[in-house]
Amino acid sequence: MNNNILNLLKKFWLIVFLIGSLVFLVDYFLEQANLVTKPLYFTWQFLLMTILAHILFWILSSFIWKYLLLTIYNVFISPFQSFSQLVFVSIGKYMPGKIWGMVARGTQLKEFGINVKEIFFITLQEQILMLHAGSVISAILIGFLIAKTWAYGLMIAAILSVLVGRRMQILFITLLDYLISNLTKPDPKKTITQQQYFSLLIAYIMLWILIGWVFTGLYFTFVTQDDFSIKIMAWMILANTVGIMVGFLALFAPAGIGVRESISSIILSQIIPLEQAIFLSLLFRLWTVVTELGLGIIVGYILGKNIFKKQLTL
Numbered sequence: 001m002n003n004n005i006l007n008l009l010k011k012f013w014l015i016v017f018l019i020g021s022l023v024f025l026v027d028y029f030l031e032q033a034n035l036v037t038k039p040l041y042f043t044w045q046f047l048l049m050t051i052l053a054h055i056l057f058w059i060l061s062s063f064i065w066k067y068l069l070l071t072i073y074n075v076f077i078s079p080f081q082s083f084s085q086l087v088f089v090s091i092g093k094y095m096p097g098k099i100w101g102m103v104a105r106g107t108q109l110k111e112f113g114i115n116v117k118e119i120f121f122i123t124l125q126e127q128i129l130m131l132h133a134g135s136v137i138s139a140i141l142i143g144f145l146i147a148k149t150w151a152y153g154l155m156i157a158a159i160l161s162v163l164v165g166r167r168m169q170i171l172f173i174t175l176l177d178y179l180i181s182n183l184t185k186p187d188p189k190k191t192i193t194q195q196q197y198f199s200l201l202i203a204y205i206m207l208w209i210l211i212g213w214v215f216t217g218l219y220f221t222f223v224t225q226d227d228f229s230i231k232i233m234a235w236m237i238l239a240n241t242v243g244i245m246v247g248f249l250a251l252f253a254p255a256g257i258g259v260r261e262s263i264s265s266i267i268l269s270q271i272i273p274l275e276q277a278i279f280l281s282l283l284f285r286l287w288t289v290v291t292e293l294g295l296g297i298i299v300g301y302i303l304g305k306n307i308f309k310k311q312l313t314l
Contacts, residue, residue: 041221041222041223041224041225042221042222043220043221043225044221046217046220046221046228047217047221049213049217050213050214050217050218050221050287053210053211053213053214053217054210054211054214054291056210057207057210057211057214058083058086058295060203060206060207060210061083061086061207062079062082062083062086063079063082064200064203064204064207065082065085065086065126066079066082067200068122068125068126068192068200069082069109069112069114069122071192071196072122072125072192073114073118073122075109075112075113075114077112080302081108083299084108084299084302084303085105085108085109086105087292087295087296087299088101088102088104088105088108088299089101089102089104089105090292090295090296091292091293091295091296092104094292102123105119105123106119106123121173124172124173125169125173125192128168128169128172129169129197129200129201129204130204130207131245131248132161132165132169132201132204133201133204133205133207133208134204134208134241134242134244134245135158135161135245136158136159136161136162136201136205137205137208137209137237137241138158138238138241138242138245139154139155139157139158139159140155140158140159141234141235141237141238141241142154142155142238143155143156144234145231145234145235145238162198162201165197165198165201166192166193166194166197169197208237208241209237211240211241211244212233212236212237212238212240212241213233213237214284214287215236215237215239215240215280215284216232216233216236216237218280218283218284218287219232219236219280222283223276223279223280223283224272224276232271235267235268235270235271236268238267239263239264239265239267239268239277240264240284242263242264242267243259243260243261243262243263243264243267243281244260246259246260246263247259247260247263257285260281260285261278261281261282261285262281264277264280264281264284265277265278265280265281268280268281
């Protein structure tokens, strides 16, 4: 009896995970929707720009993850498999602990012969690349927007960090391996080359720009009727990038709730009224929750349909 229950959990736990994550997402959606009370403007041209940017964001994200798996472990997955694994990570961050999406993704990766240690190392490389890219684009924007000596110094340091990023990544992984005795040392063949690191860093920078583009699009779609400005867009990308990174590092806050909005609002208050900045941050949270909720439902439906088909054929 216990074995039968265990087998059922193994077969259907991804669906259970998706349903649980969606419950948390709906809760966050209702909470954030109640906070958005200010009257909205509407400009359909910028709405189309926002939707396009978000579509490109998910397409590029899926190809980056697919490329990482192929490069490091020579594992080929389909674009949909890559996309669905990223959706797992995205909706899993709303559950307490923030790691359940990565655990769900790891379950799928084990089907391709990747063991737990390898899943850990590739996830670590992914997160390091993401944070490094976010730091680089933030430092460059600070240099251009603030135009002071310390800001230029920060920008130069960020650009130079690109040259040593891979070395720092390997050093960090090796150090972590030393601290965690049950993990084996990473095989040098299973870390990316300097050229691959640079290419992936550029790709992740593009992701930060695209999600910042979404943030900007919401501002010009719903919050203001002012003319579009490249400088405003640069501030938006900076505020959004720093806010997401700090929220990501705030392990106590599921999906960086509250932390991300606070940081973004403080940065944006340099160029727009604080009330508008807070409203935009809440609106962006609502947008991402609705998007991830929709994607989670779609992926859950497709995966559930495939799982039940397999069970019927057995």
